[in-house]
Amino acid sequence: MNPVERDTQLDRFARLLDDCLDGSGGMLAVSGPAACGRTELLRAFTTAAEARGALVLTATARCSERTVRFGVLQQLLRQPDLPPAVRTAALTLLGGPDTAEPCREDPPGTGQVPSQVDQDLWLLLHTLAARTPLVLAVDDLQHADPASRQTLIHLATRSPTAPVLLVVTEPDPPTDSGTDRDWWTALLRLPHLTRLRVDRLSEHGAGQLLTALLGAPPARLAVWYRLTGGNPLLLRALAEDCAGTGPAVEPVPGPAFALAVRACLHRAGAAAAEPAQALAVLAESGSTDLLPHLLGGPARDVLTALTAGGLVVDGRLRGPAVARAVLDGLPQPDRAARQLRAARLVYETGGTPESVAAHLLAARDATEPWARPVLLDAARAALRRDDDAFAESCLALAGTAGDTETALLRGIVRFRTDPQAAYRLVRPLTDRLDDLADGERIGLLRMLNWHGTEAEITRTLTGLDPAAGPLRDELTRALEQVRSIAPHLVPPGHPAPPPGLPAGEPQQRSLLALPRVLRTGGTAEDIRTAELVLRTTPLEDAAYGALQSALYVLLYADRADLAAPWCANLLRDTAGRRIPVWQALLTATMAEIALRLGQVAEAARHARQALALLPSGGWGVWLGAPLAALLLASAALGPTPEAEPGLPTLPERLTRTRYGAQFLHARGRHRLAAGAADAALEDFTRCGRLLEEWGLDVPSFVPWRADAARALLALRRPEQARRLALAQAAHPAAQRPRTRGLSLRALAACEPDRRVELLQQAVELLDEAGDRLELSWALAELAEAQLAAGRRPAGREALRRAREGAEELGLGPLLARLKGSAEEDDDSGLSASERRVAELAAAGHSNRAIAEQLFITVSTVEQHLTHTYRKLRVKGRSELARSLPPGSDRPAADRLSVERPAADRLSSERPAADRLSVERHGTGRRAVTRPTGAQGAVPRSSRSRSVSSA
DSSP states (O other), X not given: OOOTTOHHHHHHHHHHHHHHHTTOXXXXXXXXXXXXXXXXXXXXXXXXXXHTTOEEEEEEOOGGGTTSTTHHHHHHHTOTTSOHHHHHHHHHHHTSOSOOOOOTTSOTTOSSSOHHHHHHHHHHHHHHHHHSOEEEEEEOGGGSOHHHHHHXXXXXXXXXXXXXXEEEEEESSOSOTTSOOHHHHHHHTOTTEEEEEOOOOOHHHHHHHHHHHHSSOOTTHHHHHHHHTTOHHHHHHHHHHTTTTOTTSOOOOOHHHHXXXXXXXXXXXXXXXXXXXXXXXXXXXXXXXXXXXXXXXOOHHHHHHHHHHTSEETTEESXXXXXXXXXXXXXXXXXXXXXXXXXXXXXXXTOOHHHHHHHHHHHTOOOSTTHHHHHHXXXXXXXHTTOHHHHHHHHHHHOOTTOHHHHHHHHHHHHXXXXXXXXXXXXXXXXXXXXXXXXXXXXXXXXXXXXXXXXXXXXXXXXXXXXXXXXXXXXXXXXXXXXXXXXXXXXXXXXXXXXXOOSSOHHHHHHHHHHHHHHHOOOHHHHHHHHHHHHHOOOSHHHHHHHHHHHHHHHHTTOHHHHHHHHHHHHHHHHTSOOHHHHHHHHHHHHHHHHHTTOHHHHHHHHHXXXXXXXXXXXXXXGHHHHHHHHHHHHHHOOOTTTTTXXXXXXXXXXXXXXXXXXXXXXXXXHHHHTOHHHHHHHHHHHHHHHHHHTOOOTXXXXXXXXXXXXXXXXXXXXXXXXXXXXXXXXTTOOSHHHHHHHHHHHHHHOGGGHHXXXXXXXXXXXXXXXXXXXXXXXXXXXXXXXXXXXXXXXXXXXHHHHHHHHHHTOHHHHHHHTTOOOOOOTTOOOHHHHXXXXXXXXXOOHHHHHHHHTOOHHHHHHHHHHHHHHHTOOSGGGHHHHSOTTOOSOHHHXXXXXXXXXXXXXXXXXXXXXXXXXXXXXXXXXXXXXXXTTTOOOOGGGGGGOOOO
C-alpha cells in the first residue's frame, strides 16, 4: 500500500524514473519534519524503481558513523546486487589517498576527496548504468560522512549525462543549526535538482491511515488528531495502544505512544532533547514562557523543528501525554533536580503560588525556606477553583509534625468530600489546646461543630474571651454559630451580642442574624441582610457558612418563598463542582423549603437525594435536617410503620442540638400520623423542653405546640391541648402568615364554638403564605365544620379545594379522610352531616355526646335533628332507627370507625404517665374529642407502646 497523502510525491518520482529509464538521470531531495514519513516515502520510491527494472543501491547515514570515511558509499557499493567486478573496483578506489589539496575557488563541500577518485568512481557507475539504469537512495544525508557527501554531490553533478538517479532525504527545518551545511548549498546550485516535501498528515489523511490500521474509521477523529498532530509515527503508536479497544472508543495514549514520542525526539537530533525536556518540566506549571531562562538562551530553531514534527504547539508540548513521555525518559534524580530548578525560577520571577507548587510537587521537595508558605497559598488557591486533590497534595508536602495551620487547612479540604475524615484529621489538636493560638482554636471550633463531642467543644471554648483582643468579632461569630446549634455548650460567661446587627460585612452580619432569628423569630432587617448576603457573596469555603445561614434566616423567619429561588441558584452553582458536602446541605435545605411551601413529594425527593450524597456517618449532627424533612414528608404522604426502623443510626450528640430538636418534632409528627399518639407526644414535649431550655423556642422554627396539641386531642386531653394551642397562637414570633395559620388551625381543633371562624382565618393566612400542604388540611377541616354547621355551599367549595390540593400533592391520609366527605343528599334528602347525627342519635347518644363525638356544638346537633325529623317525617328519636335510609342500620360508632381512615380514629387508652413539659401548661378534664387533621389526628395509642423515643 502506498503511503497516505503522498500521491503527488509518488507521481513526481515516477516521471523522474521514466527519464532515468530513457537515459537521462537526475537528483531528487526529499525533505520534511522528523518522523513524518521521509523514510517511508523513500522506501516506496525504491520499491517502484525495482519493479521497473532499475538497479537500486540504498544506504542509511547514521550520526555515529560521521567519522567513518566513505561509510555511506561503502554501504552503497557493498550491496550484493552490484556486479562483483564493479564492487571490487569501486572499493579499491575508496581506499586511495585521503584528501586533495583544498582550493577556495572550488564549490562548497569539496576538497575532502581527490578529484581522481570522484572521476574514476563516476566512470564505473556510468558504465554500469549503460547496461541497467541505476538508482542511488540515501536516507538522512545530513548524517553522512564528509567524504561520502562530496562524492555523492560530484555524482549528482554528472547524473544528467547517464541513467543515474540520486535520491536523498534530509530534515527540514534542520534541528542542529550549528552543523556544517555547505554540502546542501552545493546541491542547491544544481539546475536539475528536484525537491519534494513531506509534511504531517491532514486530519483527512489521518483518518485514512487510522481506518487502515484499525479496520474502521475512528469515531472521534478530532481527538486522535489533537493527540498526534497528524504525525504518522504517533498515529501508528496510538493505534497500537488502542488496538484492543476498537475505533469507537476514546483513544488513550499508552506505552507505544510514549516510545514513539521519544523516537520523534531522537529523530529531531541531539539538540532537541534539552529544550523538549525543559518544556516538559515547565508544562507542570504552564510557565513555558520561561524556557529561555531555564535553558540559559534561545532555542528558536529547535522549537521550529519540534513544531513542524507536531510535538510542540504554540510553544508548548502537545498535551500532557507528550510531556509525560519526554519526562519518563529522564532518570528520577535528574527529573527532580530540573523540577526544583524550575520551581526556583518561577518563584524568583513572580509566578503564582500554584505554578511554583506544581514544580515542588513534581520534585517532591519542600526544603527551600520559601516552599512551605508557597504551598499553603497554593492550597488555598486550589480550593477556590475546587481542585481538592491539588490542595491536598500541597498540604501533604508542606505539613510537618505539630503543624496546626496545615492540619486545619487539610481538614477544610477533606471536609468538602468526607467530613468524618476531616474530623479525624483535626481531632488530635484537641489534646494540645494549650499550644494553639486563639485564631487556631476558633478554626478548630468550627470544625468540631460537625462531628466533635460536647467535651471537645467545651474544652476548646475554655479560655477564649470574646471581650477583648483582635479576634473579638471572629470569636463572637464562632460562639454564635455554636449557640445556633447547641446553645448549652457555650459557657455562661460568654454573653450573646447586643440586640441589632452590628455594622460590617454582610457575611459577618448574616452569621449573627441566624441565632437572633432562632431566638426571636427575626425582623425585616434580618431578612434584608440575608438577601444581601445571597445576592453578593461568592460560593466559596470562607463564605459558605454565611450563605447557609442566610438561607436559614429566610426559612425560619417564615419566608420560604424568598429562600426557594436563592437555594435553587446555589444548587445550580454547585452542580458542576466536586463538593458533595455543599450539595448535600443545600439539597437538604431545599427539602425543608419545599415542605414549608407544601411541595411534599419534592421535599421527600430532595431529602432522599441529600442522604444519598453523603454516607450517614459523614453527616454528623446535620443528619437531623434531611431526616426531619423525610419524616415530615412521609407523614404527609402516608406514613409507613417500617419507616422508623429503616432510619440510619443517629449520632450520639444529635438530640442535644437544634437539628436533633427538628428530628424529634418530625419523628413525633410521623408517629402521630401513624397512630402512635403517646410516643408522638413524648417526642413533641422533649423537643419543646430542649428548645425552651436553649431559648430557641420559636414557632416559625419548630411549631411543636400545635402538633403536641393534636396528640393530646387524640389522647382525649382537650384542656391541655387548648393550653398549648393558645400558647403558640400568642407567641410573639408566631405572627407571620404561615406560623399564625398553623397556630389558628391547631386552636380551632380545641375550640368548637369558634372552629369555623378560626379555620377561615387559617385558610386565608396559609393561602397567603403559599403552604399548600397545610392549606389543604385547613380547607378539609373547614369544609367539615361548615357542613356540620349547615353551611353547605361554602362547605362544598372548601371540600372541592381540599380534594384538589390533596390529589395534586399526593396526600394519602387526607385523600382517605375526604372519601367519606361527599355531601350529596341521599334518597331521603339527608346530607352527610345530618345522616351522621341521626345515626348517633338512633344509637342512643345524647345531644352533648354527639356534639363531642362529631366536634360540633350542641345547637348544631339540635338543628341537624330538627331538619332530619322534618325530612323523614318522624316525631322523635324513637322513630329514627326504622326510618333511616338503607345502609344506616349499622351502629353509628361502628360506621364511623370503619369509614374514617386509621389516622382519624380515637385512642381509647390513657398514656402510661402524663409527664414531660406539656404538664406545665396545666391539665384539664378528659373529654371525648374528635381529632381534626391529617397531620395530627392520631389513631389508637396502643401501637405506640412498642416505639422507643430518641
